[in-house]
Amino acid sequence: MLRKLRRGTTTMSLALAAALTGSLLAAGASAPAHAEVPATVPLKITNNSSRGERVYLYNLGTELSTGRQGWADAAGAFHPWPAGGNPPTPAPDASIPGPAAGQSAIIRIPKFSGRVYFSYGQKLVFRLTPTGLVQPAVQNPADPNRNILFNWSEYTLNDSGLWINSTQVDMFSAPYAVGVQRADGSTTSTGRLRPGGYNGFFSALRGQPGGWANLIQTRPDGTVLRALSPLYGLETGALPATVMDDYIDRVWRKYSTSTLTVTPFADQPGTRYYGRVSGDVMHFTNSSGVTVTSFEKPDASSVFGCHRKLDAPNDLVRGPISRTLCAGFNRSTLLVNPSQPDADAGSFYKDGVTNRYAGQIHANMADGKAYAFAFDDVGHHESLVHDGSPRQAYLTLDPLD
Incomplete structure (x- = not known):
């Protein structure tokens, strides 16, 4: 929308x-x-x-x-x-x-x-x-x-x-x-x-x-x-500029040893992308294992603004993945659900570090x-x-x- x-x-x-x-x-x-x-x-x-x-x-x-x-x-x-x-x-x-x-x-x-x-x-x-x-x-x-x-x-x-x-x-x-x-x-x-x-x-x-x-x-x-x-x-x-750092750090640690699955289109459940962190970068691959886009570790501005390191061009790959990541960071659901987007509003904003305003x-x-x-x-x-x-x-x- x-x-x-x-x-x-x-x-x-x-x-x-x-x-x-x-x-x-x-x-x-x-x-x-x-x-x-x-x-x-x-x-x-x-x-x-x-x-x-x-x-x-x-x-x-x-x-x-x-x-x-x-x-x-x-x-x-x-x-x-x-x-x-x-x-x-x-x-x-x-x-x-x-x-x-x-x-x-x-x-x-x-x-x-x-x-x-x-x-x-x-x-x-x-x-x-x-x-x-x-x-x-x-x-x-x-x-x-x-x-x-x-x-x-x-x-x-x-x-x-x-x-x-x-x-x-x-x-x-x-x-x-x-x-x-x-x-x-x-x-x-x-x-x-x-x-x-x-x-x-x-x-x-x-x-x-x-x-x-x-x-x-x-x-x-x-x-x-x-x-x-x-x-x-x-x-x-x-x-403070560090307001989201603890959560971002925990997300990066989690997905350095596990996979984040993003299904960005509700009407296309077969379109999935798989994210893994290497260093300060999260790489996403498609079902064939081809890297389709990568994201540098974001900061609070990138999270709250859904821009900069979480830029979302109006395309069919990076933009939809970034939208999903942005929502997961703001709602603090990326640690509790490795399959995004999370559909359960009851799980939103529950972490100690989250977008309190939203x-x-x-x-x-x-x-x-x-x-x-x-x-x-x-x-x-x-x-x-x-x-x-x-x-x-x-x-x-x-x-x-």
Whole structure:
């Protein structure tokens, strides 16, 4: 499904290539066609936050028919971004008034690979460079959006239907759920926290030793705004660079004397790869014994970001193996199960060294589903809904409790 990579200070062109990529676009391209998907689909936004501030909405993305980047207004009409500059220049005001507490509003989403942002109390600040839109980068204390409470959902709408998800890959912040109404009138949704889950997540993070509480960002008045992802925690110094070293070392020791079997495609159980460690490198062979790819021993950044030494190109060998390794490292299942991916969510995040951020997000979700790291879709543990003939989509702003 969706590959979620770090975005932060990247431009919108790179961000959306990462945000709604690889598996989602491939799935969209290969999904069976149903009734013709209209040019725009209604998105109903319901404000159940119980907050009194004004809500601002933004629908930003790439127009799939042309590849142009821009924004859509409330009616779903596309507006391309003007040229930006260096230093970055202010972007046009693309905000759409959102619903008041207890109210709903409907906007239309076009055939985009994009994001729907929402913010409370203040408009977000967007700027343009010559290569595209600069998004909020709240890991930077100087970012103008640092003290704004906001979040976003990601979606792709194309001729094969709608994919829409909630995401915590970059940060855990203002809660929301997403949903879709199917052609038969039934609805499905995901992304909702369990009762008390918002405060429960932050309380759990504060109780974790080793720097995990340092991921939490607050306003100067003490208001909790978000928790940064562990990747940004490493980059800002909130988490020590050695936070995953013990687990990584144990994995490398285990598979220097035993074999890790990766079956990356659920619908192709006969496609298997076999990993063994030699020195600082894990080599993978196919069923014929031919080496197909190799991975250097990763560090915490490679694990949390699913990049660098765990890079995952959009191919049929290295990428799928790397996705599986990344999921196994973040969920800390590589030592307890030598056949990956591990399908048993009950075994995730149980090791003393694990992605505590991701584990607590999943623990506080009503359905256990989330996008807490880049390849959380391995094994279908992601917070995604899809329909080939969507009548309507939903975005529900939930309480911060």
